[in-house]
Amino acid sequence: MRNPLIRRYPRELRAECGKYLAIFLFMVVSIGFISGFLVADGSMIAAYNNSFEDYTIEDGHFRTGTPLNAAKREAIEALGLDVYDLFYVNLPADNGSTVRVYPWREDVDRICVMQGKAPAAADEIAVDRMWADNNGLAVGDTLTVDGAPLTISALVAFSDYSCLFESNGDMMFDAVKFTAAAMTEEGFEALSAGRHAYNYAYLYQGERPADERAEVESAKALAEAINKVAALEDFVPRVINQAITFTGEDMGSDRAMMLLLLYILIGIMAFVFAMTAKNTIYREAGVIGTLRASGYTRGELLRHYILLPILVTLLAALVGNALGYTVFKYICVDMYYGSYSLPTYVTVWNADAFLLTSVVPIALMLAINALVLRRALGLSPIRFLRHDLSRGRHRRAVRLSEKLPFLRRFRARIILQNRGSFLTLLIGILFANILLYFGLMLPVLLDNLRSDIVSSLPSRYQYILSVPEFEQGSFMAEVMKYGLRTSAEGAEPCCVTSLQTEKRPGYRQEEITVYGLEENSAYIPLDFSVPGAYVSEDFADKYQLKPGDTFNMIERFDDGRYTFTVAGTCHYPGMLAVFLSRSDFNGVFGKAADDFNGYFSDEPIEDIDSRFIAGVIDINSMTKVSRQLQVSMGGMMYLVDIFSVILFMILMYLLTKLIIEKNARSISMVKILGGTGGEIASLYLASTAIATVISVVVTIPLAHVLIEKAMRVMMASEMTGWLPLRPSYAVWGEMALLGVGAFAVVALLEYRRILRVPMDAALKNVD
């Protein structure tokens, strides 16, 4: 005979449809989104990984000042490389972007046409799909590059630009103001007019180095060897080429975070379920005692109370996965395409996504509910029959001063009575606030960073001149220096180089800009009478440096190692930099005392040949991090905000409902005594309101601290650059308002529940 208790399930579902529906829908959306994300992530990672072979992505590239002649090319190929021309020219477009134009590629770093057709005429151009989206351009539109009107024939994904890093040293890619583009050979020749960079891609003829470390070692050896053949201006092996590798690294890290997010959400829901089931157990103590006395085992009852949460989770997992594979997958794929210039993908149906979003949540739900309910059901039958469910021998009242007004004591009792539920609420609100803080703070953070950068930029332009590092001290370099003088008003010479941070636990190695400044610089005035090096505030913050500390940096392609002592910090937001006096700089790097390779200037420098200008740092380039993050994550942040508020409301709704149901008899009794709905709300809803407001207010700074710590660890270990998180009290206020506003909506609903509590609840002669 079937267990007759089974018949309770449909009744329980009907009676508690609000609770089950809220949790079910929340889990469906959470599981669906994460499942969709995992499928999209898996598919996109596969598309990315396959692109190395499918599109023959380079093993590295290098740039020389002059073209390689046949002999030099042969000498380099003798190092075990196949070398391919990958010339390009950076040109301005009419929309303010920099367009890096290449001739169409056939052999290496091939291009995936996503929409339209490869350029066939000299006035046609293929541009990056994401950049086109960000700039509102489509196939057939006209794009004016360096004054030449060109027709966009295709939107494409460059296999060597899955992230649009203009320069490998950039902290962030920029798919708004920078694009790679391709034209026919004829079109490229006409447009570049001989101004192109002599850039070459290479592929290893034999086996690639076994791992990243070996690849870096191999790259160092290659750079030295190639430099002996042809003066190198740039050398970027694939392993450190952010335009190629950033996507893969970034996608992998998101996956772990998304799964963690899902499990925390399921964990919170499991606790909510457990709390409500525990309440039901207490309410049904007499029945449970009778059933236990009649021979029902504790296990049977545990299974009875645990089954519905598990069924709801199972159903949510099935529906969520179905939606994940059909609806959410596309949303997540769009998010990827909104961040990366990936080629076309094929959906990879992976069992992992299903298991991780169904089996694990169910196991989590089972474990948490079993843990809580096993304890609740662990009492003897006689204790259930006597409704004696306290764990201690005799529960005592927490002493509250009688001087406190009655209402305060009453509310305090309600909070104490429901401390388990309120703890769940606190943890849930903390989590929702972490999400909300992330969603609200990031745009503000980026805005602040942008305005901080704009207001603190030392000069409108910084020019980096192309004195080839590898030709240092040579006759050619000396000759070139005569072409590096400018008569631009206020231009101040400086030295610039970059060094790499040393390997250090918890930190990713990164390039740091080292400046040599005039002693009395008008742009970055620092007191160089203090011995040592100044560091930018961001650098000091990221590496936890204070005046007097020493730090080491190394040459990227050489064995040079430098030790600096911190003299002080310099406000230069958005930049990780070290500042020396120009004389110190030239001394440290073994250069002539009057050597320089850059300018600070508020006026554009127009009297230096553009071939000698390796780069220009201006507001546009300095703000690309904030701009790109806003473009990539803006939409996502909005979703995060909505999701957090929904999480707020669900938690508040379920726990307030639980508290009212738990106290239904008391509420009924107060009604019988003549208490009005408003008065009862002032007891029960006010207690929940107090606990909620405290939870919201306490968890906001806590969320800040946690996110700040998490960001610090993540940015140090995963990212180059620094994005300091400083509290924004406006955002804190917004979060408090959203949290309290969410509760106000819930309180209105729950006020109706209080009004619906019947007075006969107190008349029933059962507990």
Next chain:
Amino acid sequence: MFLEIKGLKKGFGQGEARVEVLKGIDLGVEKGEIVVLLGPSGSGKSTLLNIIGGIDGADEGSIAIGGETMQSMSEKRLTQYRRRHLGYVFQLYNLIPDLTVRENVEVGAWLGEKPLNVDELLATLGLSEHAGKLPTQLSGGQQQRTAIGRAIVKNPDLLLCDEPTGALDYNTSKEILKLIETVNRRYGTTVIVVTHNAAIAGMADRVIRLRDGAIRSNEKNAVKIPAAELEW
């Protein structure tokens, strides 16, 4: 007449399943009286008490208390009516489990317009030393005393007691009845006690016997027996 009930009818269910619980009740209660409503299970005594208490409605008839007619009252006025005029004591106490004895009594005081002094009342109820305890730390008699305290602290005109000794042993029951008697005497509260224990009838000013939803007798006790002397 303090409480006047005329032609009160009440039924439950629909069609053939309908049961007439009260079949036309007429009765009057003078201010300050102790009235015992006596009857077996199903006689309708608790239903009558709930209708008097404004927590259940009648199908027909009228109830007037202190000149106010209940039938014409809105839900809001009914709440005010209960608040101003009534105290309620149940068989199973219905104390708020997470409030101390004192706080449970204070719930009643909070709702009253001119509540009694809580400390004095606790002393009268013999609960001063238990004031800081939770209901689960009390005996049944102490819990019922707390419930009485909660009911009378707001100084109601009418105290309704539904089987107040139903869950108590003989000695404790007598203690509770003595307390009800004291409340009646000290505060002049009109008391209606519903019970199936005929022995309790002795302490009443008036005894009303109900059976099958109708009043079988309505008599004034010629001689009241003090609660302390009741035997069963």
